[in-house]
Every structure is written in structure tokens, then in C-alpha cells.
Amino acid sequence: MAEHLQGWVKALAQIGAAVNRGVSLNELLDLIAKTACELMAYDFCEITIPDATSQVLVIEGSYGLSADYIREINERHPMLLHGVRTPTLSGQAFALGVPVQVEDFGSNPAMLAWRAVAREQGYSSMIAVPLNSAGETLGTLNCYTRATHHFSKEEESRLLMLADQAAVAITTSRFRSEQATRISVLNELNESLEEQRELQRQADSIHERMTALTLEGGxxxxxxxxxxxxxxxxxxxxxxxxxxxxxxxxxxxxxxxxxxxxxxxxxxxxxxxxxxxxxxxxxxxxxxxxxxxxxxxxxxxxxxxxxxxxxxxxxxxxRPLDRQALERVAAPLALELLRTRTVTEAEWRETGEILFGLLSGSGHASTALMAQAAHLGHDLSLPHALIAVRSEPLNEGALPYWLAATFARMARHVSPKPLLGSYAGYIVALWPLGPTTPLDEVRGIGDELSRIPSERAQSTDRAHAAVTGPVTSIADYPSAFATARGAVQLAALRRRPAEALVLSDLGLTGLLLQVPDVSALSRYADDILGPLRANDLARDQLLLPTLSALIHNNLDATTTAGQLHVEEDIVVEGRRRIEDLLAVDLSRVPDLTRIATALEIDDVIEARQRPRTIDV
Known part of the structure; x- marks a missing residue:
């Protein structure tokens, strides 16, 4: 008896030592199963625990059972915990929390479903002992004998003691696993915090470096x-x-x-x-x-x-640091651009004052105006082309940064600097010309200015632009601007494509636009076209637009009718009445030339008299 007790004490000590060593759960359960077989003289032993879903019991530790048997049970004949009419012994012990035994599988009708498995593995009797721990059942300790055997109360008591050891082993293993997971998570969190702290330190260093470069004017x-x-x-x-x-x-x-x-x-x-x-x-x-x-x-x-x-x-x-660097540099760069923008806008305001003095006529022969321009890098003593572009309303003399920056990009390689500003609803550029530079070479600058997008929305829409010059005297700038403005308005009246015009593109009209006093021209046009104007005031049919369209379409009645959206007969009748009223024959070149010239003059006068009312 003493020797048997000593064997139990030694076996339990081995189990306790294994638990303290931290061996794997499967090793512990195998050791407990082996101990049960050796101490109780059983043939086979297994320890089962619920799977992750708590739907079946699976064998996690064993002694004396073949690997094929364990695989067969776990994969093909699992011990179901729910939804079966006749639960297994392990399922009963797990559910009830008390030992359950079968003395003979061969004679017990309740074990019919397991009789073939028992015969194949070679056991006749079985006892399932629950692994109870703190109000819950963790699994079962199952022991088998080849011969028919009744498990006594003393055996149940000893097996319950081993089951307690198995429960302790499972609880300890789970605790250690959870502890290891928690430690791993804490270590990862600590490493992450260290990385974030280092990243923040490096990001702060980058920010300080970028800010210092900005403050130093880099x-x-x-x-x-x-x-x-x-x-x-x-x-x-x-x-x-x-x-x-x-x-x-x-x-x-x-x-x-x-x-x-x-x-x-x-x-x-x-x-x-x-x-x-x-x-x-x-x-x-x-x-x-x-x-x-x-x-x-x-x-x-x-x-x-x-x-x-x-x-x-x-x-x-x-890299995370790269992202931080890109985001951190945006603020110093914005400050640098804001500083540059402030300087640029101040310069453009001063440029606007110069332009106002030139175009309004208040700066005639003004050495102070030339000196102010020279201070900003402009040389008004040189010939300049004047480019005018109809624009959206802008503050007089001032330019929005988007426009100033675009022009600065266009003129960055030009010396002396071109001058840009807004005046009377127009964007006006004064572009320096060389001694032999033809005016037509500046057409491309006018085209670029006509493409400048609006301040409210980026766009590729173009406006009408006109190029005049060369202007060689400060006193000539007001008339040069008036000519360019008239060309823009005339282009809009005639619905020409939105592009840069040089006065030579307009032929005779280009010359007429440069005439300072149009009163004589106005009398000439009235003498020729007066009968048509009187007719248009008194009658429904307007003959002056019909005449203009006929001349524009080379006297083609069909094309003119399509343009005016009327029947061709109306155009033919209109021509007859025009020729009667004016006492001309439009088929004769002299008469046609005289009438066309009068219409050209009429357009010029309208463009000069209505500089701000035409939508371009």
C-alpha cells in the first residue's frame, strides 16, 4: 500500500514538475494519460477537450491509442456535444460533470453505434471522468480496458484526482498562452510607440529644418x-x-x-x-x-x-517618414509662396499705377513715370507693342496673383521686363520691341494672353486680343490703347474668332481705327448710308443689316438668306430697294467699293463709341 501511494505521489510530482517547466499542453495531456494507464493498469487512455466552436470533443492527449484511431475519431466520428439522441460517454460526462462508465460495449445496447470502433481498437470497458475547474468542465479523461471491467468508486476517486491535475494543466497552459499573447501585444505596442516617437522626433526635426530654411529666406x-x-x-x-x-x-x-x-x-x-x-x-x-x-x-x-x-x-x-516630410514641407512652402505672392502683388499694384498714368494721358512726358517704371525693370524709352485683351472686371490697376504669375512665366526671359496691368476693363501688356522686331512677332504673346483662364474657374476659353504699335513716345500710349480697344470691339461686332489681331489683319479698318477724330468719317458714312437709316427707322424690314450681310457674302443672296434666317426672295427684294434708295448698282465695282467703305467706317465708329458694352 505504501509503495502504491509512493508511486502516486511520484507520478503527481512529475506532472507538477512538467506544469512548472511550461511544456506544451499536448505533452502534459499525454503524460497524464500515460500516468493513468500505468497507475491504474488500464490499456488505453485519452484526454478530450472541446474544439474552438464547443460543438465536439477532440482528442488532445492519449496513451496506447493508435494515431489512425485518433485521426478517425477526430475527423470522421467526432464526439458531438449537441444535437444527438444518444450522446457518447465523453459527452455525458462533459455535460453532467460526473464520471460515466460502460462495463461492456458488446452487451450494452446504448453503445451500439460505438461497438464496431471498440472492437476494432480492442477495448471492452470505458470510463469518462470530467475535468472540472472553477464552475466549468474543461474536457474529459477517458480510460479503457480490453477485458470487461467495472470501475469502482475508489478508481473513480483516483481518476478524479488525475482529472484535477489535467484541469490544472489545461488552465495553466491557457493562462500562459494568454499571458504570452498579452506580453507579445504589449511588446509590439511598445515597439510601435517607440517607432512613432522616433518618427515624430524625425518629423519634428524635418519641420524645424524646413521652417529654418523659410525664415532664412532660402x-x-x-x-x-x-x-x-x-x-x-x-x-x-x-x-x-x-x-x-x-x-x-x-x-x-x-x-x-x-x-x-x-x-x-x-x-x-x-x-x-x-x-x-x-x-x-x-x-x-x-x-x-x-x-x-x-x-x-x-x-x-x-x-x-x-x-x-x-x-x-x-x-x-x-516610408512613413517620407509621408511626414511631404506633409510637413507643404506649410513652409505655402508661407514662402505667400511671401512671394505678397511681394509680387505689391509690384503689380505699382505697375498698375504706371499703366494708368500711361493710358489715361496723365503721364505725358513724365520723367517721374519713366523713373518709376525703370525702378521695376521696365524701360519706357524703348519702342513697345501694346496688347489689349478684353477681360472680366478687375480692380483698376491691380492684377490677381493667378494672372500676374502667368504673365511672369511668359516674360521671365525677356529683358527689359514687359509691363502688365488692367485698365478700363482690359488686360493691357506693353511688350518691348527690338529696333527691327516686326509687330507680327508679338502676335503669339497676344494669343497666350487671350488664353489666360478666368479667376473663378480654370478654363481654356479665349478672348479677343489686339496688338498695336510700335509705340515710341509716352504721349502716344492713350491713342494706341484706344486703337487696340476699338479693334477688339470691332472683332466682337463682326464675330471674328477669338484670337490676337494685328491691325494689318483688318485692312482699311485697321487704318481707320487709328484716325484720332472720326467726325469727318462719320459725316461721310451718314451721307452714303443715311437713306437706309431713315428707312430702317420707318419700316419693319431693316435694310442696313441686309446690305452688310450681302457685302460680307460677296452679294450671294442664298448665303445671305441663310445667315439672316429669311427667304431668299426677301434678300433679293431688299437688294433692289437698297440700290433704289442709294441710287447705286452693287454690281459695279466703284459703287460697291464706296458702300463697303462706308460700312467699314460705320463699324469703326460703333466700336469707338461703345467700348464697354459689347460682350466678347
Whole structure:
């Protein structure tokens, strides 16, 4: 008896030592199953615990059972805990929390479903003992004998003691697993906090560096260079009007030419991907041999996008520090652009004052005006072309930054500097000319100015523009502007395409626009066209528009009828009445020339008298 008790004490000590060593749960359960077989002289033993869903009991520890048997039970004949009419012994013990036994599978009708399995494995008797722990059942300890056997109360008591050890082992293992998981999570959290702290430190360092560069007056170039160094990627900074403020490659890698050439064209939503991260966004570049994606960072001043920072790759490819650097540099860059904008707008206000003095006539022979212009880099002693573009209403003399910046980009390589401002509802540019520069070469500048988008919405719509000059004297600027304004209004009256006009494009009209006093011309037009005006005032049919359309269409009645939306017979009758009233024959060249000249003069007079009322 003492020797048997000593064996139990030793066995329990081994189990306790294994628990303390932290061996795996399966090893512990195998050891407990082996101990039960050796101490109780049983043939087989297994320990079952519920699966993750608590629907079946699975064998997790065993002794004496074949691997095939364990696999067969776990995979094909699991011990169901719910939904069966006749539960297994293990299921009963697990549900009731008390030992359940079968002395003979062969004679017990309740075990008919398990009789074949018992015969195949070679056991006749079985006892299932619950693994009870703190108000719950953790599993079962199942013991088998080949010979028919009745399990006594003393055996049940000893098996319950082993079951308690198994319950302790399971509880300890779960606790250790949960503890290890918790420690792992805490370690990961600690590492994450350390990484975030280091990232924040580096980001703060970047912010301090960028702010210092801004305060030192390093400008956009210094900020862009520092960013390229941090990212180790090419970087470009451009304004929304397309002006490239900074561009650099990195280790031979540069940004796509298509991007730098058409940055403003990438505003459209259809080129934006869904991948965004705050100020950062992926942008797909069109018109390239292969689909290219770059990262765009928005620079904002007063809730308006004023510039973009570009770099290669995708947002998802950036390191966390790279993202921080891109987001942190946006604020210093906005401050730098705001400073530049303030200086530029102050300069444009002064330029507007100069332009007002020139075009209003208050600056005739003013040496002070020339000196003020020279201070800003303009040389009014040189010949200039005057370009006038009809615009939306602007503050007199002042220009919005979007317009000033666009013009600055156009004129950045021109010396001395061209002068730009707004006057009388027009954008006016004075472009310096060389001694032999033909006026027609400035037409392209007028075309560019006519494409400048409106302040409210970016657009490619064009306005009418006129180029006059060369202006060689300050005293001639008012008349040059009046001529250009008249050309713009005349182009609108005649519904010409919106483009830049040189006065020579208008033929005789271009010469007439330059006549200072049109009173004699007005009398000439009245003498010739007076009968038609009197008719149009007294009758329903307007003959003057019919005459103008006929001459414009080379006297073709069919085309004229289509243009005026009337029947051809009406046009033919109108021509007959015109010729009767004016006592002319439009088929004769002298008569046609005289009438056409009078109409040209009439258009010029209307354009000169109504400079602000025509929608262009």
C-alpha cells in the first residue's frame, strides 16, 4: 500500500514538475494519460477537450491509442456535444460533470453505434471522468480496458484526482498562452510607440529644418532641395498656372516630361486615383509610353490650391517618414509662396499705377513715370507693342496673383521686363520691341494672353486680343490703347474668332481705327448710308443689316438668306430697294467699293463709341 501511494505521489510530482517547466499542453495531456494507464493498469487512455466552436470533443492527449484511431475519431466520428439522441460517454460526462462508465460495449445496447470502433481498437470497458475547474468542465479523461471491467468508486476517486491535475494543466497552459499573447501585444505596442516617437522626433526635426530654411529666406529652391535629399527621390514644385518653381532629379531618376509640360492639365478628376492620404494623392500621367504614377502634394493658401509638390512613385510606396516630410514641407512652402505672392502683388499694384498714368494721358512726358517704371525693370524709352485683351472686371490697376504669375512665366526671359496691368476693363501688356522686331512677332504673346483662364474657374476659353504699335513716345500710349480697344470691339461686332489681331489683319479698318477724330468719317458714312437709316427707322424690314450681310457674302443672296434666317426672295427684294434708295448698282465695282467703305467706317465708329458694352 505504501509503495502504491509512493508511486502516486511520484507520478503527481512529475506532472507538477512538467506544469512548472511550461511544456506544451499536448505533452502534459499525454503524460497524464500515460500516468493513468500505468497507475491504474488500464490499456488505453485519452484526454478530450472541446474544439474552438464547443460543438465536439477532440482528442488532445492519449496513451496506447493508435494515431489512425485518433485521426478517425477526430475527423470522421467526432464526439458531438449537441444535437444527438444518444450522446457518447465523453459527452455525458462533459455535460453532467460526473464520471460515466460502460462495463461492456458488446452487451450494452446504448453503445451500439460505438461497438464496431471498440472492437476494432480492442477495448471492452470505458470510463469518462470530467475535468472540472472553477464552475466549468474543461474536457474529459477517458480510460479503457480490453477485458470487461467495472470501475469502482475508489478508481473513480483516483481518476478524479488525475482529472484535477489535467484541469490544472489545461488552465495553466491557457493562462500562459494568454499571458504570452498579452506580453507579445504589449511588446509590439511598445515597439510601435517607440517607432512613432522616433518618427515624430524625425518629423519634428524635418519641420524645424524646413521652417529654418523659410525664415532664412532660402526660398522654394532650398525647400525643394532639402525635400529631395530626405526622400532620395526627384522633386518638382509647380504653381497651378504651370510655372515650374523647382525641379531636380535624384540619382539619375527624373520626373516625366509629360508631367512638367502639362501640370495644369492634371487637375481633372479622371486622372486622380482613389488612393489618397491627406494632402497626398496618386496621379496617373497620360500620354506616356507606359502608365506612370507620381505622388502629388497639395499646397494650400486660404483654402485655395496654389501649388503642387511632385515626386516619383506611389503613396503606398513611401516610408512613413517620407509621408511626414511631404506633409510637413507643404506649410513652409505655402508661407514662402505667400511671401512671394505678397511681394509680387505689391509690384503689380505699382505697375498698375504706371499703366494708368500711361493710358489715361496723365503721364505725358513724365520723367517721374519713366523713373518709376525703370525702378521695376521696365524701360519706357524703348519702342513697345501694346496688347489689349478684353477681360472680366478687375480692380483698376491691380492684377490677381493667378494672372500676374502667368504673365511672369511668359516674360521671365525677356529683358527689359514687359509691363502688365488692367485698365478700363482690359488686360493691357506693353511688350518691348527690338529696333527691327516686326509687330507680327508679338502676335503669339497676344494669343497666350487671350488664353489666360478666368479667376473663378480654370478654363481654356479665349478672348479677343489686339496688338498695336510700335509705340515710341509716352504721349502716344492713350491713342494706341484706344486703337487696340476699338479693334477688339470691332472683332466682337463682326464675330471674328477669338484670337490676337494685328491691325494689318483688318485692312482699311485697321487704318481707320487709328484716325484720332472720326467726325469727318462719320459725316461721310451718314451721307452714303443715311437713306437706309431713315428707312430702317420707318419700316419693319431693316435694310442696313441686309446690305452688310450681302457685302460680307460677296452679294450671294442664298448665303445671305441663310445667315439672316429669311427667304431668299426677301434678300433679293431688299437688294433692289437698297440700290433704289442709294441710287447705286452693287454690281459695279466703284459703287460697291464706296458702300463697303462706308460700312467699314460705320463699324469703326460703333466700336469707338461703345467700348464697354459689347460682350466678347
Amino acid at each position: 526660398g522654394v529652391r532650398a525647400l525643394g532641395g532639402a525635400l529631395a535629399e530626405i526622400l532620395n527621390r526627384p522633386v518638382a514644385v509647380c504653381e497651378t498656372n504651370g510655372t515650374i518653381l523647382y525641379n531636380t532629379d535624384r540619382d539619375g531618376v527624373s520626373l516625366p516630361t509629360a508631367l512638367l509640360a502639362n501640370a495644369t492639365g492634371l487637375l481633372l478628376p479622371d486622372v486622380m486615383s482613389s488612393g489618397t492620404a491627406g494632402l497626398l494623392a496618386d496621379v496617373h500621367i497620360p500620354d506616356t509610353p507606359a502608365t506612370l504614377t507620381v505622388v502629388r502634394v497639395t499646397v494650400i493658401i486660404k483654402e485655395k490650391v496654389v501649388a503642387w509638390i511632385w515626386t516619383s512613385g506611389k503613396v503606398s510606396e513611401l
